Amino acid sequence: xxxxIKLSEENKDFFDHVYQVVRLIPHGRVTSYxxxxxxxxxxxxxxxxxxxxxxxxxxTEQVPxxxxxxxxxxxxxxxxxxxxxxxxxxxxxxxxxxxxxxIHDFKNHFWNPLVEL
DNA sequence: TTGCTGACCGACG
DNA sequence: CCGTCGGCCAGCA
Numbered sequence: 626x627x628x629x630i631k632l633s634e635e636n637k638d639f640f641d642h643v644y645q646v647v648r649l650i651p652h653g654r655v656t657s658y659x660x661x662x663x664x665x666x667x668x669x670x671x672x673x674x675x676x677x678x679x680x681x682x683x684x685t686e687q688v689p690x691x692x693x694x695x696x697x698x699x700x701x702x703x704x705x706x707x708x709x710x711x712x713x714x715x716x717x718x719x720x721x722x723x724x725x726x727x728i729h730d731f732k733n734h735f736w737n738p739l740v741e742l
Numbered sequence: 743t744t745g746c747t748g749a750c751c752g753a754c755g
Numbered sequence: 756c757c758g759t760c761g762g763c764c765a766g767c768a
Contacts, residue, residue: 639764658750662763670763671750677765678749695750702749 639665643677644684646738650692653719654736655728657696664738678702691715698731 646661658671658678667673674693681688691712695701703712703726713723722729 659752662750667763669751669761672748672762673750673764675749680765690749693749696752700749705749 639667639670639673640677640680643674644681644686644688646742647678647681647688647690647693648686649738649742650689650736653721653734655692655694655698655716655721655731655734656736656738657694659696660735660737660739661693664742675702679705689715692736694728694731698728698735700726700728 642665643661646664647656650656658674661674662668662671665674678688678690678693681690690702691706693702700712700716700723703709706712713726716723716728721734728734
């Protein structure tokens with residue numbers, strides 16, 4: 626039976642929640658998989674965040690997955706973009722310095738949902 | 743159904 | 756510094 630649909634601004638589904646958080650990343654900022662996982666309560670579930678990103682292309686809404694990197698500021702997921710250089714290109718277009726697939730001053734551009742939200 | 747993999751992270755030796 | 760292991764959970768053969 627159709628019970629109360631809790632579809633509010635916050636969707637309780639992990640994947641959808643990940644997408645929403647990623648979309649909230651400000652322009653010119655980046656975050657890490659672990660930070661998102663931690664924010665969602667899946668402290669060790671950073672892999673799931675990456676998995677969600679992999680499925681992000683299926684979403685109608687565009688997901689700025691290029692703003693999500695690993696905790697080292699390394700563009701670990703760039704190989705999943707097309708072309709792979711797209712991720713780096715997007716970041717650079719937002720004023721982020723990327724050297725050798727690594728974000729320069731990563732901590733300076735880091736956006737922590739635990740703090741910002 | 744089981745078992746393995748995956749855009750990760752942290753701990754241990 | 757490097758290799759290895761456990762944890763988290765979804766998708767697929």
